[in-house]
Amino acid sequence: MSGLLQMQCLPEEKDIRFFEENGFWVSPKIFSDEQLEKIIARQDRIYRGEFETGREPVCNWLEGVDNPRALRKTDNSHWSDSILRTVATDPTIGTIAAKLMNADVIRLWHDQLLYKPGRGTGKETANVGWHQDFVYWQNCKEPTLVTAWVAFTDVDLSNGCMQAVPRSHKWGLVNVNNFFEQNLEKQQAEMELPDNEVFKPVPLVMKAGQVSFHHALTIHGSGANATDTPRRSMAVHLMTGDTRYRDTPRGRHFNAQILNGNDGDLYEGDAWPVLYP
Numbered sequence: 001m002s003g004l005l006q007m008q009c010l011p012e013e014k015d016i017r018f019f020e021e022n023g024f025w026v027s028p029k030i031f032s033d034e035q036l037e038k039i040i041a042r043q044d045r046i047y048r049g050e051f052e053t054g055r056e057p058v059c060n061w062l063e064g065v066d067n068p069r070a071l072r073k074t075d076n077s078h079w080s081d082s083i084l085r086t087v088a089t090d091p092t093i094g095t096i097a098a099k100l101m102n103a104d105v106i107r108l109w110h111d112q113l114l115y116k117p118g119r120g121t122g123k124e125t126a127n128v129g130w131h132q133d134f135v136y137w138q139n140c141k142e143p144t145l146v147t148a149w150v151a152f153t154d155v156d157l158s159n160g161c162m163q164a165v166p167r168s169h170k171w172g173l174v175n176v177n178n179f180f181e182q183n184l185e186k187q188q189a190e191m192e193l194p195d196n197e198v199f200k201p202v203p204l205v206m207k208a209g210q211v212s213f214h215h216a217l218t219i220h221g222s223g224a225n226a227t228d229t230p231r232r233s234m235a236v237h238l239m240t241g242d243t244r245y246r247d248t249p250r251g252r253h254f255n256a257q258i259l260n261g262n263d264g265d266l267y268e269g270d271a272w273p274v275l276y277p
């Protein structure tokens with residue numbers, strides 16, 4: 001989507017050190033306003049249940065059927081639409097992820113199209129509770145994964161931008177972890193932190209077209225969209241080339257089901273497109 005690799009967007013050595021220390025990093029603008037206009041049109045098409053490729057994504061929110069106040073979370077929209085696929089497989093995003101994770105290969109794990117509606121008069125249902133992505137990815141042996149969160153609209157605290165907790169990627173899996181929890185204060189109060197660490201979330205304020213990156217163990221979440229306009233984005237969940245399948249008694253992640261493999265198998269093949277090199 002970004003065409004030629006945008007060299008000026010790549011992290012410098014100091015940015016890589018920042019990511020290693022804090023577990024997140026925000027890129028300059030990667031997608032132009034013109035590109036975003038087309039991307040947003042395709043996002044709306046998905047919500048109308050129109051799939052360019054004929055293949056349905058996983059758990060799609062449907063216009064006229066589902067709660068208009070709810071967070072829309074559609075997994076693997078890249079199965080369904082060629083333009084959304086170019087976002088999920090963007091080479092600039094792949095190159096940045098490789099640098100931040102010090103990896104030779106970056107593959108797509110899965111994408112997640114997100115839409116946080118503007119606040120209505122009803123009860124808030126579109127917060128994202130504090131969680132670490134890796135808690136949902138227990139079918140991966142190690143936390144060798146990173147998320148690129150592509151802002152389709154400007155985001156700040158007024159419309160529920162994502163917030164990340166610095167250093168939390170060094171804490172292992174914490175005791176409180178739930179994407180769907182609406183009460184973030186309660187979660188924070190119940191969270192047990194390692195000695196000498198503090199829970200101090202940082203808002204990831206961005207212009208449309210910028211991309212934030214967070215490690216699979218970084219605690220993050222987001223609050224209410226108190227504006228009249230929706231907050232739109234795509235979370236592009238990525239893995240390094242050495243990510244392997246782990247057999248667990250817990251339910252298999254929908255992407256692990258595609259592999260149909262044995263404990264220790266590499267995630268590789270067409271189902272997990274290569275973004276880098």
Ligand SMILES: O=C(O)CCC(=O)C(=O)O
Nearest residue numbers: 114128147162221222235
């Ligand atoms: O969009 C949000 O507020 C949260 C997204 C998220 O949890 C993620 O990208 O991993």
